[in-house]
Amino acid sequence: MSPRRVAIRNHSAEANLFARRTFIAFAVVVLVLLLLFANLYTLQVESFEKYQTRSNSNRIKLLPVAPNRGLIYDRNGVLLADNKPVYSLEVIAEDVGDIKTSIEQVSQLLNISADRQNKFFKSMKRKRRFKPVELHSRLSDQQVALFSVNQHKYPGIFVNARLKRYYPFSDLTTHNLGYVARINRKDANKLEQAGKAENYAATYGIGKLGIEKYYEDMLHGTIGHQEVEVNNQGRVIRTLNYTPPVPGKDLTLTLDIELQMIAKRALSGKRGAIVAMDPRTGGILAMYSNPSYDGNLFVHGISTKNYKKLLESKDLPLINRSVQSGYPPASTVKPFLALTGLEENVITPTTEVNDPGWYQLNGLPNKYRDWLPWGHGKVNLTKAIEQSCNIYFYDLAFKLGITKISDMMEKFGFGDYTGLDIHEENKGIMPSVAWKRARYNKSWYTGETLSVGIGQSFWTVTPLQLTQALTTLVNRGERKIPHLLKAKSELIIESSGNAYHQITPIEYEPRAPLKLRNEKNWDTVLNAMHNTVQKFGATAHKPFKGSTYDASGKTGSAQVARRKQGEKYDAKSTSENKRDNAMFIAFAPFEKPEIVIAVAIENVAKGGGATNAAPVARQIMDQYFGDRVITSQLSKIKAKSPTVIAKTSQEAD
Template sequence: MSSNKNEFRDFKEEIGVFKCRAFIAFLCMIVLFGVLVANLYNLQVVQYDSYQTLSINNRIKIIPIAPTRGQILDRNGVLLAENRPIYCLSILPEMVGNVDSLLERLKKYIDFKTEQVRSFRERHEYPLNYHHVIILNELTEKQIAHFSVNQYKFPGVSVTVVLKRHYPYGKILTHVLGYVSHINEHDIKQLEKAGKLKNYQATNNIGKLGVERYYEDLLHGTQGYEKVEVNSRGRVIRRINYVPPVDGKDLVLNLDVELQKYAYNKLGNRQGSAVVINPQDNSILAMVSTPSYDPNLFVNGISDTDYRLLLKDPAHPLINRSTLGVYPPASTVKPFMAVAGLQEKVITAQTVRNDHGVWRIPGSKPNSKAWRDWKRWGHGRVDVTRAIEESVDSFFYQVAFDLGIDRISKWMRQFGFGQLSGIDIHEETRANMPTRDWKFTRHHKPWYKGDTVPIGIGQGYWTATPIQIAKATSVLVNHGTVMPPHLLKAVLDPQTCSEKKIKVKKERLPLFDSVSEKNWLISINAMRLVNHGTHGSGRHAFNGTQYVSGGKSGTAQVFGLRKNEKYNSMTLSKQLLDHGLYTAFAPYKHPKFVATVVIEHGNGGARVGAPFIRHVFDYLLLDQGNKRKKNTVFIHCQPTGVVTSG
């Protein structure tokens, strides 16, 4: 049977079919090999540059390096804001994968607090490029050791050393220095809008308030970078190139921190503000606002509990009362009103008026609205000098009425009221120097004659900040020379130890150029009598001083009295007591210091403001100031860029 089958097989045909199939297979192999060669050629030759770049990028990383933030010093070289090294636990976002899983595994080795996790998630949401995001700040030695043993289990997680901003004087300087805190979404948008985001790829914190915010560009510096080769776990195995960052500039402020401490302690637990400037250039020697808060709480992110306590505090510690506190300037404006009245010739040095304790608009009926003097029985016959010395309200009601709101607002704006003072922090308000247009826009009512009357004694619609009152006092003692109050004294480059001092812009406004020397001296001399005259409102506080000074008290009403109602401080709660204001200068000839204080609910400027200013002037002009200088700690710049204490 099998032999019969073999007889019918066609071997030639089978060989032909095999050869055909082999040929087709060979052709397929040739075609596929050609495709392979063409693809290899495309990858290795045509797209060589592109794939080489991708390959390098997989193992080569450009890591930005944050510059060291500049330090802040006072006028005597004392450190006010410094950088302290701390150990942190950080992650590289692109290396860690699922963050929730990572946190769960880390909890086995390091304890987390709820607030720390919340703060980390906020930072992790907006990472800047290839950069570490901090999980935990200020690790202890025990935490570092425990994690280091198990670090191999956490690729992309490492212990890093960073510089933490620290404010040695805490709440005493918060409203001046401000603070730095974590960069958030708002900061990123602002940096991107300003074209500065690229310079912050390695930076964790940014200035939020005060000097830290205003001079952010100087303090921050310019970031550097290093080009490194990394392995598959993201660990650096080789440095290829390094461009060092340019550290931020150190700032020298005009502040005297010992004076700042003294003024802060003198205010104590009272709500208020004190400003001390040098009228020769309007440099700010002290600027205190109480109550305050510790800025160090914000550096690593303040807890929700602590922040809510600050927000709900009825004393409003978050507000810088020196520049944001709005008060009626009260009788502190009478010397300025006198200059305007004298120059506009509504009064002269010889003008005498008989004060009976009540003033009414001329020509009005006997039972019409009356404005009282603080002395119910009046001051008798007074001229402009006596009116300032004794703070006679009725005299200045008439001056304001004769000047009118248009001329008052024009003159007082020249003194700086209703204007930004020019101080070098962003947290400032213009307060309000009222005009006809302002009232119509705000209240939809015209300006009445009666609205002008209380303006004469710094009441009514007129409000001001302590820094504005201090600036106006400086304008007065400088006979019309206008300068912005400023905190920055010099910029110090730690790399070269070179110092660039700040030039002060001085202006002579046309309106003040027309004021005669005599008219300036009338107000200045009257302020001398306020402190040292026989009837001066500040004479008790300045009795027996070894120097001559000038000043002016002010008492700002918190609420209005009804007709025939008398003010009785003994029956009022503290929150309804009048604010106490005082502005002064010393010495009388060639003043070196202008000081302004506002003590909320202090029940009178002469009562609380004058003694405060007396203490400050004694401190500055007598032995306490000399003792202070002996205890000053100076900071010396080294050529290496390191700043050390001496």
């Protein structure tokens, strides 16, 4: 057996190999550490702000806080639009033990319907368990009290309160104020396009009509924010910062709520509208359309049944007749036509026309009738206005022609928007040759000019337009812009912590005045309107008999349906929707007018403007000048039917 050979280890080579491996490992460790420190430097130094922002966005949330909507008052400080707390019942699922049993018991206690319970459970599935879910949206005071007594039995269920719009006078102010309702998709798109969506992040409602819509930017205010820290589940841990919202501005209107009450009572049981305005400023004192509706129905979301009822009503309560209905003005425009005739030198104050009871154009068989079958005999301009003589104005219209008539009437604002600060307005129709050609592609006929001479044919106006035109007349050409907003106020908080309301009156620039060649023509027409009320036997004398103020006015009866030549009108045998409308315009006092009024009453059963519309204007003026028809008990909103002040055996206009 040969001896075994033993290999001798090279310790030097092994040491060198170990040294090399150690160096490489050390180099790798150093390189990795350098990369790690470089990455830490990038994260902690160079990208600090970026990653801090991202971290904070996960940790810190900005919750929007809705501002309180501005309040609306009448001219005397009576609250017309309030923010009223509405109570809802809400549930945090994770704080409730047996949620099904608890909901059933609470629903039985508060008489909550099965439908609401089903909606709650569906909503609960879409939300996190620590988020509140609404079970009932509008608790009554009785329900709130009942639950408060038993709340200790139901942990995780609580009453929450939020402010909602409330209109204490309900239908009395709806057509002027409009209403606030839930923001829909159309509203959201408009806010997005206008760059205002962020300011409505926590807001559920927006102005839909009237003042609420027109002054939405003023009333809404500016959104606030609550900065909170949340965990990885989105649960709020603590509040870091709070930026309070800026409440909307409070608005004071020119409206007088007591005059509104009188207007409602005077129109009780009738379809029509009343507009009363201060001719010195253009401020609307009263503007009421009957029938109306309760804007509070829309604040919380009107039911399909109630909305269908409003839509299908033959009385059209959704229409604001003061500014949206087109009424033939009838004889109320005769003073304006008389002024046109004087200005164009077609007539003088002493020009006489013989009135046999009819008017006929040469060569034509048609006869245009006066309201008095046997006529008024010889009449001059003043008597024609006092007695509302149609024949005089047929003749005047024929001499003027439609072009001169329409040109002057447009200067009084007919056929155009008044500029009132609500969006819902109809500009009416002031017919002309060009208008008929554009509308019907037909020629203008002389017979149509005669009808325009007594405020008929295609001519339509709104009661507000009549009020605006009368304001220009009594101001002898000075034109005012009708408006509802009188002043705005906002809450000012000083650095010292003191707070006060800064009230800013709104100033309105008058439009370019209407100049006449002969300023005496104003007096001629206005004196005739004064006689119409003050002179015994004139058309508007009886309704204002015994008044303590010096009123002036003009009556009118507007034919609604066509009648055959020679056909006698009988209201009793005529269907209601084809009966005549009663119209009236008035102002007082005569020397320095403080109030102008236009009244329109639809489809009257008997009589015309003197019997139906003039007594309504009388009630408004009685209230304004102190012959009080009602007191200041604002809680008594519901009104009784007006008493008939005057009856005439023979009705003129």
